[in-house]
Amino acid sequence: MAFTSKKATIHKTYKHKMSGFSKNKPINTQAENEQKEMQETKERFFVFIGKLEEKLKEFAAASIPELIEMNHTDTDEFKRGYLRLKSAVLGQLDSIREKASAVKEEKITYFPYASDTLEMSSAYIQFRNECYDRYSLLEDMCQEYRQRIEDTQVEDYELKYRKIVDEYEAIKDKFRCVQCGSPITIDKIYFTTTYITCPSCQTKNTFEPSSQAKLLEHIGRSLAEQRTKHILQQSDAAGKEERDLYHKAHQLRLSLIHEKNKEILHQKEKEMEELEQQRQEAASRQPILYQKYLRAMFDEWNKINPDLTNEHERFFTTLATHNNR
Amino acid sequence: MSNPLLEPIHGVSLQDYAAISAKLVSGVAQADILNALGIEPAVYEEASALWVTRMQEDQTWEVTTLYGQYFGNADQHPKLSGLNVAISEEGQANLDKLNTDRYFYEELCGARQAAYQYGLDGAQWIQENFGINLGDFQAVAMKWMEVQNADWDSVPHFASYQQQKQAAYAAKFAAEQGGNVADDVVF
Amino acid sequence: MEENKKTLSLLERMKQKAVEQKSYGGEYVEQSANVNTKTCPNCGAGRAQQDGLTHCAYCGFEFLSVKLTDGIHIKESDNSQNI
Numbered sequence: 001m002a003f004t005s006k007k008a009t010i011h012k013t014y015k016h017k018m019s020g021f022s023k024n025k026p027i028n029t030q031a032e033n034e035q036k037e038m039q040e041t042k043e044r045f046f047v048f049i050g051k052l053e054e055k056l057k058e059f060a061a062a063s064i065p066e067l068i069e070m071n072h073t074d075t076d077e078f079k080r081g082y083l084r085l086k087s088a089v090l091g092q093l094d095s096i097r098e099k100a101s102a103v104k105e106e107k108i109t110y111f112p113y114a115s116d117t118l119e120m121s122s123a124y125i126q127f128r129n130e131c132y133d134r135y136s137l138l139e140d141m142c143q144e145y146r147q148r149i150e151d152t153q154v155e156d157y158e159l160k161y162r163k164i165v166d167e168y169e170a171i172k173d174k175f176r177c178v179q180c181g182s183p184i185t186i187d188k189i190y191f192t193t194t195y196i197t198c199p200s201c202q203t204k205n206t207f208e209p210s211s212q213a214k215l216l217e218h219i220g221r222s223l224a225e226q227r228t229k230h231i232l233q234q235s236d237a238a239g240k241e242e243r244d245l246y247h248k249a250h251q252l253r254l255s256l257i258h259e260k261n262k263e264i265l266h267q268k269e270k271e272m273e274e275l276e277q278q279r280q281e282a283a284s285r286q287p288i289l290y291q292k293y294l295r296a297m298f299d300e301w302n303k304i305n306p307d308l309t310n311e312h313e314r315f316f317t318t319l320a321t322h323n324n325r
Numbered sequence: 326m327s328n329p330l331l332e333p334i335h336g337v338s339l340q341d342y343a344a345i346s347a348k349l350v351s352g353v354a355q356a357d358i359l360n361a362l363g364i365e366p367a368v369y370e371e372a373s374a375l376w377v378t379r380m381q382e383d384q385t386w387e388v389t390t391l392y393g394q395y396f397g398n399a400d401q402h403p404k405l406s407g408l409n410v411a412i413s414e415e416g417q418a419n420l421d422k423l424n425t426d427r428y429f430y431e432e433l434c435g436a437r438q439a440a441y442q443y444g445l446d447g448a449q450w451i452q453e454n455f456g457i458n459l460g461d462f463q464a465v466a467m468k469w470m471e472v473q474n475a476d477w478d479s480v481p482h483f484a485s486y487q488q489q490k491q492a493a494y495a496a497k498f499a500a501e502q503g504g505n506v507a508d509d510v511v512f
Numbered sequence: 513m514e515e516n517k518k519t520l521s522l523l524e525r526m527k528q529k530a531v532e533q534k535s536y537g538g539e540y541v542e543q544s545a546n547v548n549t550k551t552c553p554n555c556g557a558g559r560a561q562q563d564g565l566t567h568c569a570y571c572g573f574e575f576l577s578v579k580l581t582d583g584i585h586i587k588e589s590d591n592s593q594n595i
Binding site for chain 2: 044045048051052055056059080084085087088090091092094095096099103107191192193194195206208214217308311312314315317318322
Binding site: 055058059062063066070076077078080081082084085088089092167171175176177178179184186190192194195196197198201202203204205206207208209210211212213307308 | 542
C-alpha cells in the first residue's frame, strides 16, 4: 500500500517539473527519491526471495524422506499414492516459484519511475538485472530440488523381472489339461494369454499369465534402459561437453572484439582453434555413443522378451535412423 | 491400404483397437467388449501388444494420428457404439457441454491440471465432480485437438483462458488443504 | 520452530490425502496365472488342436469371428480350414 502512495508522489513531482516551477532541485530530489525507492525495493526483494528459499529448503528437506519412505511402502503396482504425493510436493515448489515470479513482475519489471534521465534508466536497468539475477538463483534452487524430488522415484526393475522369472519357475509344471488332466508344461514366459495344446489329448488349453507377467514387455524396456543407462550418460556427457566447448569458444570470440594487442589476438585465436577441434571431436563422439547405447539397450530388451525381437528391431531401426540425441 | 502398418492384426483393425482402448478407459468390462467383437483375450492381447509395436516403428506418425481419431470416435464404432457405462443425468449434461462449449472444456483441462498439482488424481476428480469418465473426456479432447489444429490463431486465447481457470482451481485446492507452504512469506 | 511445525502439518495433510484417495479405475488387483479351456457352446466338445482355433473341430461353431494373421504365438495357420 505504501508503494501506491509513493507512486502518487512521483507522479506529482513529475507534473511539477513539467509545469516549469523550480528547475533543478525537484528533478534531483525526484531522481534521488526514486533511486532510494529502488534501493529499498531491491533490499526488500532480496529478503523476500531469501525467505522463499528458506521455505523451499525446509519443505523439500521434510518432503524428501517422506517420499522415499512412501515409494518403498506403496503396495500399489503403479505406486499411485506415492505419485500423487510427489505431484503435490512439486506443486508446492511451483507455488513458491509462481509467488516469486508474480512479485518480480509487479515490483521489479513494472517498477514505476518518472525521471527521464539517462542516469535513471541505467540505474533502473542495473536494479532490474540485480533483482532478476537474485530471482534466477531461486529458480535454480527450485530446479535442483525438483530433480532431487524426481530422484526419489526409483523402481528396482531387476527385482520386478526377478519376480516374473521366479514365478515362472514355480508354475511352469503346475498346470494340468482341463480336459484330460495330463500335465501341461508352460515352455517359456508368456506375457499374453495364449493357447497351449495338451500333449495327450490335443485339447487347446487357454493359458493366462499372471498380471505381473503381462507387464513383461513394459518392464523389459525399463529394465533394459536401467541396465544400459551408463552408456546413455556417456553420450549425454559428450553432448554437454560439445555445448560447453562451444560456449567457451564463443566467450573467447566476444573478448576479441575490442582486443588490439596482436600477440594476445594471435594467442586467443589459437586457443579458439583448439577449442573448435575439441568441440568437433566431442560432437562426433556423441552420436556414436548414442548408437552404442541404443544397440546395447535393445540387445537387453530382446534378451528379456525375445518373443518381440523382430518388432524391437524394427523400432530400433526407426530410432537409430531418425533420432540422434 | 497402402501403409502395411495399418493392416489389421488377427482381424483387429486400428479402429477396433482404438475403440477397445477408449471403451476400457471409460470403464466398460473387457469381456463385454471382446464378446461384441467376437474375439478372445488371447487374440486381443496379441493384437494390443503388436499395435503398440506398430506405433513404435511408425516413422510418419500416421498410425498414432489415426489411433487418436478413432479413439475420439469410438462411439461410431459399428460393433462397440452401444457399449457404454452408466452415466448420471448430470454427467451426461456436462459431457454434452464439454462437446459443444470450448470454454467449458478448457476450464476442466485447467481444473484437472490444478488437481494433479495438489496431489489429486485428476481423472478421478473429474469423474467425481462432473460425472465424466476419462475415456469420454479423452475422446472429447481428441475432437478439440482437431479443431485447434485447424485454427492456430485461437490457441493463445484459449491457452490463456485455461491458465486463468487453472489458477482459480489451484486457489480452491490450496484453500482446501489449508493453504500453500509459503503463504506467510510476504513482500 | 513454529514455522517448521506448519510445514510438517501441511505435509502430513498432503500425505494423508495421497494415501486415502480413491484411484481412477479402482484398486489394482494382482491376478495369478491360470489355465482354462473353451468348450463349444453348440456341441459341448472341448477345443481340439486339429483344424485350427477359430471354429469348433466337431460342429463348426465359430469361436472367433476374425481371420487370424501371423501374430506373436498365434499364427495364420491357426485359422480353421474345414469350414
